[in-house]
Amino acid sequence: MKNIHVPATDRRHLQRQIGAALIAIASLAALSAPAMAQNSSADAKLYNAAGNPVGKVRISQEGNGDVSIQAQVHDLPPGFHGFHVHAVGQCTPPFTSAGGHFDLTPHTHRDHSGDFPVLLVNADGTGQARFNTDRFAVADLFDGDGSAIIIHAGPDNYANIPTRYVAEPDATTLATGDAGARIACGVVERHSGKD
Secondary structure (H helix, E strand, O other): OOOOOOOHHHHHHHHHHHHHHHHHHHHHHHHHHHHHHHHOEEEEEEEOOOOOEEEEEEEEEOOOOOEEEEEEEOOOOOEEEOEEEEOOOOOOOOOHHHOOEOOOOOOOOOOOOOEOOOEEEOOOOOEEEEEEEOOOOHHHHHOOOOOEEEEEOOOOOOOOOOOOOOOOOOHHHHHHOOOOOEEEEEEEEEOOOOO
């Protein structure tokens, strides 16, 4: 292979052009990072049926594709509670306005996209949860009618009914997990950057 000689002035010019391009790319990345971070996280402020605040949920898109969920609640009844994303971003008491469980594909219960682990509320009425899911992206929560976070009165059984009790889970169990009434609701909103 034949060596090609490039004059020093051409090399310096090429180096300047490459340097300018790298600076431009770095500047664009720095300018777009806050906007990307803002679009990749969401919050839900939770209220009970009386309109009193009872907690908050932060939903953040992670670099690996997972979504991180962080919840803090207070002034709720102690025990285990069903905890889900619901399909409609409305929280009119008794919170049936939030529709059924959020689901990107037609699954039965325990496989809904919006199914979360049960939430444990301590004897003092407080609780917190932190976990990741790969069942949806933050952007999926902002479809035409939005979405909401719901906390139920009872635990979710994830349609896991032993066959010795019934032949199989019924339609209600498959849809709801028998978690009971909805005791708290929060509309999912894009993160404002303020905590």
